[in-house]
Amino acid sequence: MKKSKIFFVIFISVFVLSAILLGSLVVYVDPYFHYHAPIEGKNYIMKEQRYLNDGIVKNFDYDTAIFGSSMTESMCPSVLDSAYNTKTVKVPFSGGSYKEVGDLMATACANNPDLKTVIRGLDCNRFFNDKDERDYEEDSYPTYLYDDKYLNDVKYIFSKNAIIDSMLILMQRGEAAKPSSFDTYSNWNNDYPFGKDAILASYNKDAVEISHTQKTLSEEDKQTINGNIKQNVTDIADAYPDTEFYIYYTPYSIYYLDFYKRSGELQRQIEAEKYITGLLLENENIHVYSFYLKHELIENPDYYRDIAHHGSEAGNMILEWIYNKDGELTSENYEEYYDELSDYYFSFDFDSVF
């Protein structure tokens, strides 16, 4: 046979063989849980949220799920599991918009009939964003993992990230050497310093453009909110009446409120939250929580690493509060709550926290 023919035959054979081998490896181990739950007894590498979360909500065995942005990343679901005998997964999207988180929540509800409880953090700094906002470029998002088409899975089963992860998981080496759990998944609690100094390192109050008047909630704002909340929260809750939805407003630190106050946004924020609460409470299976009068949290910088993000301790406290119905808003009490909130922060001496 001609040399070049031998070259060609060996090349094609080796290529086809490697593709089959590597592809089967990924399907078998399934590091992103696209086809099945993790193999019993193996540690998986829990890291890339956009690649894992869809598989987690579709294929894991759970009855409780925590959704949200980076504000939920440091929560420890084991707190719930041990105290309330739940099986909880945490599926945060760092920088996730309402739409992105809402879509995942809908996927979870649609795929898991056992899902009883949904806990969701609503980011207060995204109240006025468009209902379809998604914070990423479409072509860099792994949409092939989110659908049921088999053909586009080539992008998954032949990707070196998935192949290398599969090998590490199979051998239980590298990042797969240590056990993973939903407590440690995306949990950055031990990676950052907390406290006043840490917060003030990234927040310069003097750089904020001061507004001497406070904006208020406009009709346009309400329309945006209606679209955003309806599509990404209440419609989903309506579609799954047997699931209970616990929605809480992500509690930022007092420094974030200082920022809102200075920039003239505080009034509008409070009005918006009150308006959203009204919308949410129209659904029987939605329970709403706000913790902005929990002074021991909001005004204690030791819980925070920057003006917004609290760590695990506060996160777990929030889970406890939710389960104890502490901080729950009802149709009866919520208007009074927001009056109190408004009075408190508009008479608050923000200078005292610096």
Added chain:
Amino acid sequence: MLFNSYIFILLFIPLCLLGYFLLNRIKLFVPAQFFLFGMSLWFYGYFNYRYLLIIIVSIFINYGLYVFIGKFRVQKKALPFLIAGIVFNLGILGFFKYTDFFIDTINHVFKSNLPLLKIVLPLGISFFTFQQISFIVDTYKGNVGKYKFIYYASFVAFFPQLIAGPIVTHDELINQFTDESKKRLDFDNLTKGIFMFTIGLSKKVLIADVLGAIVNYGYVASERLNSASAWLVILCYTLQIYFDFSGYCDMAVGLGKMFNIDIPMNFNSPYKSKSINEFWDRWHMTLTRFFTRYIYIPLGGNRKGEARTYLNIFIVFFLSGLWHGAGWNFILWGVMHGIFCIITRFIEKRFEKIPKALGYLGWIVTFIFVNITWVFFRAESIPAALDILKTAFSFKFAPIDPIIINAFRTPELIQLMAFADIELKFPNIIPWGFMIVSTVIALFLPNSKKMFDKFKPNAATLLFTIIFFVWSFISLSGVSTFLYFNF
């Protein structure tokens, strides 16, 4: 469709080769050519099927003009049709590529507020319009033989060179399409093509795409850079554009070879150049050829005195800048290259022989110049480019941004280094290693053309091809880094 995609590698190219050579084998030469044309349209329409109309209309009209011009015995009488052809092709290019730029410029100058049309640029339009202009001009000059429509159509649409060149001329390609000896599957060419495709794919996927992530970050988050990071980002782009573009052209050459078609080389180690003129003889060579043949020489080239030569060079580079992109930054990039070419030529003319030591100095000056001008090419606007350069030249050095360092750390490199805890002992070995290796490849190693010419199917080339092909194949997709500035 992109060469570096699963659908292209797993489906398109096997199908295309199989169909083409099977039809040719049973002597269905014209159907085979139609098949190749059809596949090329699929390749093109896969991006956006609406583009198909543009390219098909363009092919028909240009072929019509060719037939028409060919009927004239007296060349001068065909002139209106030549002009019509050039106007038509430039008109298409102008409309799709430059309308918004034009409106934007008017808005700026007259402080008006005309709405932009937001036209989506059809892929490859800059390439296939130039190709067809050269065809019409050659037709007018009487340098074109008798071509059947299908051969002309498959010359314009031939998928390896359709999207990003090389800018192949009709005589280079059509004579090969009609050559019956080239219609049989030839394993020598097939393996040589696979080898070349693999080199190009590796350059694109294993090097350019990694650098691209850093460049994207650097140009979006330019305010976060310090001088060290800025210089790194600038160098990364210099390397990225070379590996990306020359890699793409290598793939084109390789694909052509699989079909027994020779496609001209487009790059010849441009960063080894010791002067800017040499750079343009080595960079995007088929474009330089086009501009020389159809603009520079018709303008009089260097035959009308020194001053006129400089003007001609300037015009060519101005147009080259405009061709590369509809934006003032591209024009400025072209103008800077033009002026530097003129200065270089002016100096070279006044020295009989340049001493060897000056050669190295020439390399340094050329390389730095090319690096800096690429900033204008890559940045969104001239002010954005100046921002990066200001940071670079402020000489305020600080450690490189960890996001940049991490972008070099591809999963396989991390695992490779983990074997003996190498990264623990030498923390920045991956970024340093990556930059050094890619710079060495661009500056010192024999380029793909040399490897291609010397290729022999043996155990070493087989091993090389398998390793790099499989490695690139599994690098086509993967975890893209999501960069959040504040979550």
